Amino acid sequence: MPGYTKERSSIVVIGLSVHTAPVEMREKLAIPEAEMPRAIGELCGLNHIEEAAVLSTCNRMEIYVVALSQHRGVKEVTEWMSKTSGIPVSEICEHRFLLYNKDATQHLFEVSAGLDSLVLGEGQILAQVRQVVKAGEGVLGFGRNISGLFKHAITVGKRVRTETNIAAGAVSVSSAAVELAFMKLPESSHTTARMLVVGAGKMGKLVIKHLVAKGCTKMVVVNRSEEKVAAIREEMKGVEIIYRPFTDMLACSAEADVIFTSTASETPLFLKEHVKDLPPVSSEVGGLRLFIDISVPRNVGSCVTDVEGARVYNVDDLKEVVAANKEDRLRKAMEAQAIITEELKQFEAWRDSLETVPTIKKLRAYADRIRLAELEKCLSKMGVDIPKKTRKAVDDLSRGIVNKLLHGPMQHLRCDGNDGRTLNEALENMNALNRMFGLESDLSLVEQKIRAKVEQSQK
Numbered sequence: 001m002p003g004y005t006k007e008r009s010s011i012v013v014i015g016l017s018v019h020t021a022p023v024e025m026r027e028k029l030a031i032p033e034a035e036m037p038r039a040i041g042e043l044c045g046l047n048h049i050e051e052a053a054v055l056s057t058c059n060r061m062e063i064y065v066v067a068l069s070q071h072r073g074v075k076e077v078t079e080w081m082s083k084t085s086g087i088p089v090s091e092i093c094e095h096r097f098l099l100y101n102k103d104a105t106q107h108l109f110e111v112s113a114g115l116d117s118l119v120l121g122e123g124q125i126l127a128q129v130r131q132v133v134k135a136g137e138g139v140l141g142f143g144r145n146i147s148g149l150f151k152h153a154i155t156v157g158k159r160v161r162t163e164t165n166i167a168a169g170a171v172s173v174s175s176a177a178v179e180l181a182f183m184k185l186p187e188s189s190h191t192t193a194r195m196l197v198v199g200a201g202k203m204g205k206l207v208i209k210h211l212v213a214k215g216c217t218k219m220v221v222v223n224r225s226e227e228k229v230a231a232i233r234e235e236m237k238g239v240e241i242i243y244r245p246f247t248d249m250l251a252c253s254a255e256a257d258v259i260f261t262s263t264a265s266e267t268p269l270f271l272k273e274h275v276k277d278l279p280p281v282s283s284e285v286g287g288l289r290l291f292i293d294i295s296v297p298r299n300v301g302s303c304v305t306d307v308e309g310a311r312v313y314n315v316d317d318l319k320e321v322v323a324a325n326k327e328d329r330l331r332k333a334m335e336a337q338a339i340i341t342e343e344l345k346q347f348e349a350w351r352d353s354l355e356t357v358p359t360i361k362k363l364r365a366y367a368d369r370i371r372l373a374e375l376e377k378c379l380s381k382m383g384v385d386i387p388k389k390t391r392k393a394v395d396d397l398s399r400g401i402v403n404k405l406l407h408g409p410m411q412h413l414r415c416d417g418n419d420g421r422t423l424n425e426a427l428e429n430m431n432a433l434n435r436m437f438g439l440e441s442d443l444s445l446v447e448q449k450i451r452a453k454v455e456q457s458q459k
Contacts, residue, residue, distance in 0.1 A: 009050060010070050010100050012066075012067050012073055014065070014096055015063065017061075017097070018316060020096065022316065023315055026296060028087055029084070030297065039084075040136065040142055043063065043141065048072040048073040049066070051144070052066075053136055060116075064104065064108065066143065078096070106340060108129075109340045109344065110340060112126055112129045112156055113166070120329040121160075124174075126157040129150060130154055145351065145354070152350075156339065166335075173294050174204075175206065177313075178207060180317070184286065189257075191215055191216075195256065195257070195260070196255075197221045198261045199263035199264075199295070199299075200223040200229050201228070204260070205232055208221065208232055208236065212239050218241075220241075221243055223245075265295070267297075268301035270299065270300045270301060272306060275310050289309060291311065291313070294314075353414065355426070356426050356427070359433060363410070363413075363439060366437055375395060375398050412426065413429055
């Protein structure tokens, strides 16, 4: 194609997940929900980034952006990740994954459907994708492409779950934690092992629910306030849930065989010095006190592994649990892929259609300006006392001519995936119409944006 053609803005995902990066790294990069608008603002302040969103969970930290240049956009986002986390760029590069456009879209759709989770089909991730949309509402950089992408991902997640029933028998991180505890405990102690849950937030509550589902009838819950624990107790009728404040945490740990931690604490709650003096647990429960830590950042320091009589499991260890139920879920995952492929086509067509929207609008406005000017001339020649009916007939005639003339060019600008027209053809037609009718070309907009951002950064 002659003349300057822009590199089309790309959707890019720069991510670190449980599959590519250790928990130590992910916890430094984790971004709390309250910080989301600030993060989006900072990312969109980078020279080559137009829109942004962050998906930060205990298993992944993924940044989705619309970048004016793939290479430069990735470089800028990686540098920003390094700056906010203190992790050197080289280390991030070693553990990150990069996906562009269709691959990035497919990845988010798979994530939302639970296909990329440790536990295939787990439902929590869909709620977390929804949360991104909620947190992005009204934030300037959560723009049309990215919000469209995340909203479409929610649709995909819902469709996959209802049509394949992939979530049946699937477990979330919290239920995987309970599964793990029961895998490690001798079967004879399943009903007698003393359970302690530290933190009664969303994850803690789910741990309690899964413990109850496994037949636990008594447990101790340590939390800052009693309010949440009382609400859970109210919900779980017939189960003895004993509340203790944080100050009693170590005393409660001394009387527990299995300790689940899921608090938002930025620093570890359990270190070697806290655990080494705890009384040993009985041989009936295997002689080992189990710490199952599902928090990111971690609540149990890795130094606790050195303590004899203690075993520590974190989110990365939950991979063990996932071995169960695999075949059935893999079959459902294949069905889910078919849904994703279908939805991917729809999303790509929607994105393609956005490319030519400005030209379609300008061409309509241009034609309408001419029509109105000619209509005025015609009506003024016809004198003042024109009947309403005649005026309407002339107006309708002018509209009819314009619409019929525009119909062909408009069709050639649309590429919604229904006809064989490719995006390239539509873009060639767009450039041709821009030249023919002297419509202000959108190509220069990208150049202007880059220049403006570069100038801004030099001030």
